[in-house]
Amino acid sequence: MTSDTMLGIDTGGTYTDAVIYSETAGILAKAKALTTRHDLSIGIAGALENVLATSGIAPEAIGLVSLSTTLATNALVEGQGGRSALVMIGFGPEDLKRDGLADALGSDPVLFIAGGHDVHGNETPLDLEALEAALPRLAPHVSSFAVAGYFAVRNPAHELKVREVIRAQCGLPVTCSHELSSKLGGPRRALTTLLNARLVSMIDRLVGSAENYLKQRGIVAPLMVVRGDGALISAAEARLRPIETILSGPAASLVGARHLTGLDNAVVSDIGGTTTDVAIMEGGRPRLDQDGAVVGNFRTMVEAVAMRTFGLGGDSEVRFDDRGLAARIDLGPRRLVPLSLAAALHGGAILDVLDRQVRATHLGRHDGRFAVRTGIPDHLAAGLQPQEAALFAKIGATPVALDQLISFTQQKATLDRLVARGLVHVIGLTPSDAMHMLGRQGQWNRDAAELGLKLAVRQKTGAGQPIAASPKALAERIVDRLTRQSAEVILASCFAEDGIPDIVPVRSVLIDRALNREPGIACFSLSLDRPLIGLGASAAVYYPAIADLLSAECAVPPDADVANAVGAVVGQVRSTTTVFITSPEEGLFILSGAGDSLRFVDEDKAFAAARDRASTIALAHAEASGAADAILTWREEVDAPEIEGRRKLVEARIYATASGRPRMARH
Helix, strand or coil: ECCCCCEEEECCCEEEEEEECCCCCCCEEEEEEEECCCCCHHHHHHHHHHHHHCCCCCCHHHHEEEEEEEEHHHHHHHHCCCCEEEEEEEECHHHHHCHHHHHHHHHCCEEEEECCCCCCCCCCCCCHHHHHHHHHHHHCCCEEEEEEEECCCCCHHHHHHHHHCCCCCCCCEEEEHCCCCCCCCHHHHHHHHHHHHHHHHHHHHHHHHHHHHHHCCCCCEEEEECCCCCCEEEEHHHHHHHHCCCCCHHHHHHHHHHHHHCCCCCCEEEECCCCCEEEEEEEEEEEEECCCCCCCCECCCCCCCEEECCCCCCEEEEECCCCCCCCCEEEEEEEEEEEHHEEEEEECHHHHHHHHHHHHHCCCCCCEEEEECCCCCHHHHHHCCHHHHHHHHHCCCEEEEEHCCCCCCCCHHHHHHHCCCEEEEEEECCHHHHHHHHHCCCCCCHHHHHHHHHHHCCCCCCCEECCCCHHHHHHHHHHHHHHHHHHHHHHHHHHHHHCCCCCCCCCCCCHHHHHHHCCCCCCCCCCCCCCCEEECCCCCHHHHHHHHHHHCECCCCCCHHHHHHHHCCCCCCCEEEEEEEEEEEEEEEEEECCCEEECCCCCCHHHHHHHHHHHHHHHHHHHHHHECCEEEEEEEEEEEEEEECCCCCCEEEEEEECCCCEECCCC
């Protein structure tokens, strides 16, 4: 028989959520555990043990497991990820200036070699000797490779040959650009491939952690992962293309929001520890961003929900600008480990230091800040500069206070680089600490939050006055700031959806007056035309005030804290393949994409072959991704203008999409 009992898991930046869901009975149980970034299996095991115990369901009764995650999104927002080498085939250094590729590359190495193809799939000779000569120099300093070939979407042969050489000589993971997108635009495809390569080890560890736990508990169900467009893919596919899991968590939250509220039209805002994700739901479905998902200031070629992700969450860094007469508070975009959470995990290593700093007569420059290793494997620390390696060696699994770690200014920049590499966490004051101080959250250590706020309130404004009258007053200001910044990012998303992205709420005097409800001869007000669905573990704490600021109806469903995990198990597998037909000269038709280029002298035969290739590969991909009884749909776009009374085929694009519910385990 086939069990309809499913297990949904969402691994976020702060919490790992789990739900047991039945297609006939709904949510049977839910549970949470802290995400353990150094060893993801601990957090996954904690959440799953809790939910299994709560439900009383036997592990062997589970027919499907589905996983959503914000880890890839968070890594790109925070500029983290492994060090990767980019191999550009047929491109030149000037191409790095396009689509933000140079900024994304940063200090990672890049290699240019001859090769590539033209728009019809014809090749330029590939220079493998240059590649083989460079690999011994590159391999020791990177954890993965990204390969992007000129017009590889029309003919991927050179990318495949380069991948073969790298794997044989180095044994490191390799991502090819043609595997990620069928769209033209080499530099942006290279950017997407580079980001994918950086995420490989992170998603591999996540999937491996989940698989190991399921095996230990005797759960033999298929493991699926939520893609950024809300569709499901197999765990094996996610390991190959982790970039497709960016916005996985947000996509799952939208599916979950629709399921939990029944609302067809809404603004959906999901607050986590690191990010706030905002999307608009119309007719029960989120709009997909056809231009590619934007995450961490980079526009990728990944088709995903039209979700806007902002570096704002409960664990956002609290920053004070004391240059004015009244100190300004800003939050994010960097995530810190909250003091209250760190103290719950490490006890005296946090509390004793905070107590010492509070009893000191003067506020130190680095008071209230600590550093601790994330605990990721040592080989991912490859390529550290001497000063980075020296500082990294002083940081261990127990937090060390920054006033004891940093002795000169330049070390702060070195520490920031270690954080960007995902090797070190900084611990400090966050909105979550403010909520603990105010008694609105209580899952961690309130004493640490209070000590951190006592330190922060010692800071002075430009006029020499304390930035707040008391620690409690400062906590209120921090929470108010989160409410205001949340309202601003929600409005920015709504304006962009309305086609007026030039209105920037944070810079608009009129919006400022409307949100402050300032009186005047001309009074300004604004509101949303639909409910605001608030999701996330802290949604019930934050969103009523945010909705009130926006004059919107607030909808926080009872299971808002596990909406992502619910969305993970109610999605479908979906795979789309694109094949192209071009006609470079009269009577010649070239089929390209999704394999080797083929030549035809008959247009009808070219189209028939293109449809056959697209459908065969789409169905094969859907089946490989775990679909059962996939259904095929078609879409064709043909550019064939009449020139001097004669039809001229410029390009045809054949899209085949196979979709279906994932296979369930049979018992």
